[in-house]
Amino acid sequence: xxxxxxxxxxxxxxxxxxxxxxxxxxxxxxxxxxxxxxxxxxxxxxxxxxxxxxxxxxxxxxxxxxxxxxxxxxxxxxxxxxxxxxxxxxxxxxxx
Numbered sequence: 375x376x377x378x379x380x381x382x383x384x385x386x387x388x389x390x391x392x393x394x395x396x397x398x399x400x401x402x403x404x405x406x407x408x409x410x411x412x413x414x415x416x417x418x419x420x421x422x423x424x425x426x427x428x429x430x431x432x433x434x435x436x437x438x439x440x441x442x443x444x445x446x447x448x449x450x451x452x453x454x455x456x457x458x459x460x461x462x463x464x465x466x467x468x469x470x
Contacts, residue, residue, distance in 0.1 A: 377401065389418045391429035398433040410437045420446075424454035428463060435463075440470055 431446035
C-alpha cells in the first residue's frame with residue numbers, strides 16, 4: 375500500500391494499530407520522522423490483545439522511542455506470555 379492508501383485505511387479504522395504501524399514504517403522509510411511521530415501520537419487506546427500491543431510497540435520502535443516500545447511489548451507478553459511474535463520482537467529491541 376502507498377502512504378495515502380495507508381492514511382485512508384487508518385482514517386476508516388483509527389483503532390487499528392497494525393495499520394498505524396505499517397503507516398509509521400512507510401513514513402520512516404521515506405525519512406518523514408516528524409509525520410511518523412504524529413501518527414504514533416494520534417493512536418487510540420489499545421484493546422487487550424497481544425498482537426495489537428505488539429503493533430503499537432513496533433510503531434514506537436520505528437520512530438526510535440525504544441523505551442516506550444519495550445513497555446508496550448512487555449504488556450503484550452503480560453496478556454499472552456507465549457505470544458511468539460512479541461517474544462521475537464523483544465530480542466530485536468534488546469539488540470538495539
